């Protein structure tokens with residue numbers, strides 16, 4: 403079965419149903435290899451107006467401040483602290499309803515999605 407999924411950051415394309423199931427992926431929740439190679443751990447930036455900023459407990463626990471800007475905290479395996487589960491198998495965002503703007507912009511099946519997946523070895 404083939405479906406066409408409209409995407410915000412990429413042209414619509416045909417793809418197999420379930421080909422890009424976020425609950426079985428999680429690649430875009432990892433600091434990309436090119437960032438890691440350059441020594442950057444500042445990956446997902448929290449933007450003005452993000453729901454997360456209205457929740458002090460989440461800000462305290464899940465974010466880090468670098469050069470005056472808030473980012474999601476990254477663990478030693480380069481995953482966002484908010485990600486639970488095993489990459490490429492079963493994952494979920496533990497702060498889904500308060501996830502920052504950059505997380506909301508990635509569309510499953512888009513060019514950036516596929517780049518993230520390749521970066522984590524999920525696609526050839």
Ligand code: SF4
Pocket residue numbers: 422423424425427428429430431508509510511515516518519
């Ligand atoms: S990389 Fe793509 S398929 Fe994987 S979680 Fe992100 S948007 Fe979903």
Ligand code: SF4
Pocket residue numbers: 430431432446474482483484485486494495496497498501502505
């Ligand atoms: S906040 Fe949630 S959606 Fe955003 S990178 Fe972290 S785990 Fe992924």
